[in-house]
Amino acid sequence: PAEPMGPKRCGYVAIVGKPNVGKSTLLNALVGQKVSITSSKAQTTRHRITGLLTQGATQFVFVDTPGFQTRHGNALNRSLNKTVLGAVTDVDVIVFVVEAGSFQAADAKVLELLPKNIPVILLANKLDMVHRRAELAPWLAEMQQRHPFAEFVPMSAKSAKDIQRFYAICEKYLPEQDWMFDADELTDRSERFMAAEMVREKLFRLTGDELPYTSTVIIDKFEQEGKLRRIAATIVVEREGHKGMVIGDKGEKLKRIGSEARQELEKLWGGKIFLELWVKVRSGWADDEARVRSFGYE
Ligand code: GDP
Ligand code: K
Ligand code: MG
Structure with missing residues (x-):
């Protein structure tokens, strides 16, 4: 390819905000590929995820982060917040995402954490949901x-x-x-990581409200033979009662989680996948520092 015009640029853009404002949706749209999972539930994003876009002379290094948790102080949430704080230092610009027209205590908490020496872009997202656009002007004045x-x-x-x-x-x-x-390059994350994340996305999207906060996914096996990938993963839940919610009637739910994750990963990687899913109970894992770390959280 021809050398790009003008001097090369490259820098880090951190995307922060409270849960569910659309940070990961934004990252994926900016990168043009799904590198970060999304759902209507808080805690979908649990890691610092880098999404890359090289366009003309510029390379954007976008960094998606978990939503800052202000409610429960368990080990998992403490780790998520540590990830957010780690991601906003040493970047070139911060994108602070809020829902257009809204600013709540949880948004204020995030704003407080931001370093004072880095420029902050206020991104008022979900503009499509705002019916009275005229009311945005006074809101903006307040924000400023x-x-x-x-x-x-x-x-x-x-x-x-x-x-x-x-x-x-x-x-x-x-x-x-x-x-x-x-x-x-699209991301700094491995296929193994993406596989666990995709299963977790389907789990979040296909189960009720309670489950997500206390479940995680670990990869037991990831093997590749040519274009075929063999993956085995375990969904870890906190309570025996949660197991049934994941498995569903006659295993229907688990089957659907597996088949939706498999189809999307096949599309992403362009090869066939055998995906085997297991469910395991580890009581209180989210409040156990060592377990939280062993499951891959910071
Ligand atoms: P995050 O927790 O901040 O990463 O938020 P997600 O990217 O997971 O999105 C949370 C929810 O908001 C999902 O259901 C998205 O589809 C939805 N969402 C994100 N951006 C927009 C937007 O611009 N408009 C609308 N209407 N919904 C959005
Ligand atoms: K979310
Ligand atoms: Mg997210």
């Missing part, structure tokens, strides 16, 4: 009192047009320097 935001961007992470506009806004905060990743 809270922090000297570098930019204010009302948009929808689900609008391709808005995403296109966002690159130019973000780009000017990235320093002129050489790229850190290959131009075609």
